[in-house]
Amino acid sequence: MAEKNVIYGVNGPVVTVKDTADFSMQEMVYVGNDGLIGEVIGITSKFTTIQVYEVTTSVRPGEPVKGTGMPMSVELGPGIISNIFDGIERPLKAIEQATGPFIGRGCNIPALDPDREWQVTVLIKPGDRLGGGDVYAECPETPLITHRLMLPPNLSGEIVSAKPSGKYKVSDTIAQLKDQKGHIHKLTLSQRWPIRIPRPVAERLPCSIPLITGQRVIDSLLPIAKGGTAAIPGGFGTGKTMTQHQFAKWSDADIIVYIGCGERGNEMSQVLEEFSELIDPKSGRPLTDRTVLIANTSNMPVAAREASIYTGITLAEYYRDMGYHVAIMADSTSRWAEALREISGRLEEMPAEEGFPAYLPSRLSEFYERAGYMKTLNGKEGSVTVIGAVSPQGSDFSEPVTQNTKRFTRCFWALDKSLAYERHYPAINWMTSYSEYVTDLAEWYEKNVSKDFLSCRAQINSLLQEESNLMEIVKLIGADVLPDDQKLVIEIARVIRLGFLQQNAYHKEDTYVPMQKQLKMMQVILHLYNRARQLVSASIPISRVAEAGLFDKLIRIKYDVPNDKLSELDGYIKYIDDTIAGLTA
Template sequence: MSEAGRIYGINGPVIYVKGDIGFKMSEMVYVGPEKLVGEVISLDKNAATVQVFEDTTGIRPGDRAEASGHPLSVSLAPGILHNIFDGIERPLEQIAAQSGKYISRGTQVDSLDYQKRWETQITVSAGDQIKPGDVIARVPETAAITHRCMVPPGVQGVVEKTVCDGNYTIDEPLVTVRQENGDLKELPMMQQWPIRVPRPVSLRYPASRPLITGQRILDTMFPIAKGGTACIPGGFGTGKTMTQHQIAKWSDADIIIYIGCGERGNEMTQVLEEFSKLVDPKNGNPLMDRTVLIANTSNMPVAAREASIYTGLTLAEYYRDMGYDVAIMADSTSRWAEALRELSGRLEEMPAEEGFPAYLASRLSAFYERAGMMKNLNGTEGSVSIIGAVSPQGGDFSEPVTQNTKRFVRCFWGLDKSLAYSRHFPAIHWLTSYSEYLKDLAPWYEEHVSVEFVDHRNRIMALLNQESSLMEIVKLIGSDVLPDDQKLILEIARVIRLGFLQQNAFHKDDTCVSMEKQFEMMDVILYLYEKAKLLISMNMPMSVLKEDTVFESVISMKYDVPNDRMEMFDEYRKAVDDFYRKVIEKNG
């Protein structure tokens, strides 16, 4: 240990250290006789403030605090995937084997398995010029993901020698490099990276490709781009976690990082149990083969909850650097903000709105800013998409975390408790939600789905807005006084809500829907609207139109049309034509 000081004050997870300490800002320190892990968050001439990521019960003034010599970092190597970590990348399964169901204070476990030997294919040769980000070896980490071991940032030169293809541990040297200053450096599979420092990239791309989730209200109405940011605010029981589960299972991201930040223990247990049983629909392997879970429940130390967000981000950026598309599910950023508030209170900082620290907005912006579609140092393209759940007290979207989050995300999926209580899922309300990515993604939709896709989406949205305006009148004087063209708008809006926006996660064809099917469903609904509008213009009353079963038939097409039978939508258009003809013949 390089430097040490003596503890002179303790305030929950915050301790104060005095002496000729020689600590550095953001340095990791070991506190007390049990060597609890902490991080320097404030420095004075002869004093330091340290936040401790474990329970400080039993720590006394006079105990030592020792510097580690490096910032709070995570280990990056094969073995991250299919693992469950706490907020500072300690594997919970190893902790459970060592200390039982509860994490013992001062538990010392390696983040990754240093004994396991990985089948390794070396991709460079002696004499090759290498630079940061270049792939030096490939390791089949899981059945779904190949791990690309890279040259760490700050290292470049000429390869002096390499090992042969074979089985190696994560800390065995694979490649020896002669750097530009003449020094030799050995490169193993493993890197260390400080969690609060973004990993370097060559270029940030603008949003151009959607993150396809298979959820109609997201993909069609309020899409998120790959490398984009979204928040899901909602009160208790509105479906934040389940929406994130659906995205994690069905989105076209290569890797999922699920951060359970400050959630209840029983809810996190449910996540852990469910994810371990899920089968990846893409390849039939366990979903955990491309998933990392970071579990930091509400009864764990509050400082570790604050760090867990950055731990997950750093793991995501590492896989992005390999050329993968990574999606982060942060559940929930409100609990993270509450951890900031508690630590700020312990530090006796001046509180801002609702007791949150004045730097809440800057912390949120720094978190979401690390998302993006990037050109990596090795020339590959990768992305980190961040989807953060927000848990406003009482479902009040005017509280500081929701309002500040809205400033930094471009996609807002507002959950509504009245929809959730009426069993309409996903309970994302189409009038409070928005996506700023729609214009950026329009060229992609035109090229890969249909030139009419965005126009159809806008027409659907306009009908829903018209329904909302008409419902104000209906609440006052009832629907009977409305003219038939407005009654038709209400009926078509009902078809849209039940047949398109509402989605059944337990139905094999409806749980995940292709973009092509989403477009065809919109096209049939709008075709029905146009034909019915023509009939209304011929003075056909709405009561006559509703005698036909075509409206209910269009609602049920989401179940009746398999995902691989797009030609069946022609039958629905034919049924609409038959409906049009029958009404004219009967009432002409």
């Protein structure tokens, strides 16, 4: 008799099984003699379609397909932080030790080290009643992160036994819980969760606290809130990865999840090396003590690339539920969308714009909607902030991935090729970028920075907009024919661009700038503008202000004034007043 549940056809990462009703939608399965990991993505009366997350070379019809009875899931527990995973949460360091520098086929290595012991503090005793999400134990995962072991969200009941605090492995049972039906559940240091299902929360809260990055163009002009979403579109060489590195290093998120989704292998290896060398400026510890890296390079199986961003955001939600603020960097969602397109083509689905599947917008929205500032099931507050890089071909922002991403993100940081070629970093074009979080964050700025902050920001924006309009005229007829008040706008806008928006990631005073210094810098620039405008109205030529060196002196503020000596900026205001008084004498 012919064996049941065998491969009928293979088309790249897509495998079909004929005449079976044994599998369910989105079930995780093992495909072929090597036990390749796959997921059921389509079921008809005749065929079951599976996408395989590993290379299907040498797989042939007739090989067995075995179901697991559970959806594609990740293992959650201590040992995630500072680890490097592939797109389906297989630990790359452990795989290298087992199979060498190349990932072996059917390499089923546990995500969390089963032999490592953790110092666990048990917080419960027999008789305690627990609900979904309640914390029953803690252990120090890294010197910076305390791992809180939580009851799975869909479980509740009474503790019937609990072990004392001590050293345990991830698979050890530290307590037993009896649910309402009388079933006994063993509580270990780990749990599993399906990657395509958002983890439940008690309440979604407003995004009213900014994610401080120390990057002036973002914090002052184009802010993002904790729990917010942002897109960084940009062509090749415009600095998407560099911008995300600055985020990872300096943003005030507790944990960083970095997903290298379909990026070039040499670039990804450079990222991994750099991350391992970076020192967290807030703690002095290696940055990897609060970082999770997911590496899925362009030469890895395309289906695993599609799963990688779901794996990453599930890990982020898990730490959010502990009460941490997590920032997730997806670099880049364009490669992820290309994986969708390739699988869709192999499934012979009707293509939509530029060959992408018709469900591209809904998949993007599913991903970005999992961001948010939440009240967790255990009463804590946590957030997941999603920053997705987009790599439009030829820097064409009208292509489908960029346009659909704009629909679901409230921050748009458009990287400009011409700015990058001018070595203006971050190369965020302030005229084509926007942030919809400014009004949501207004109250926080007033309480924690200054009541003047938003008015200064509005004036800086206005001057940049005015300069953009004037430069259209200058291109046609030159700057010499402009009246002095318009020449002043161009000079002040140059100070804003070079002295405020441009930032040097390798200068110790300029790589990260606190909010108070950002405000003071804006105030000094605007003070010069207002005093110079008085000179212009008194018919004193603007060239005399330029000759006095005031504009160039303000451009150097970012280097000359240390971040811990902001009082020196008050001296600049006096210097401006004294210099202009000398010009009017």
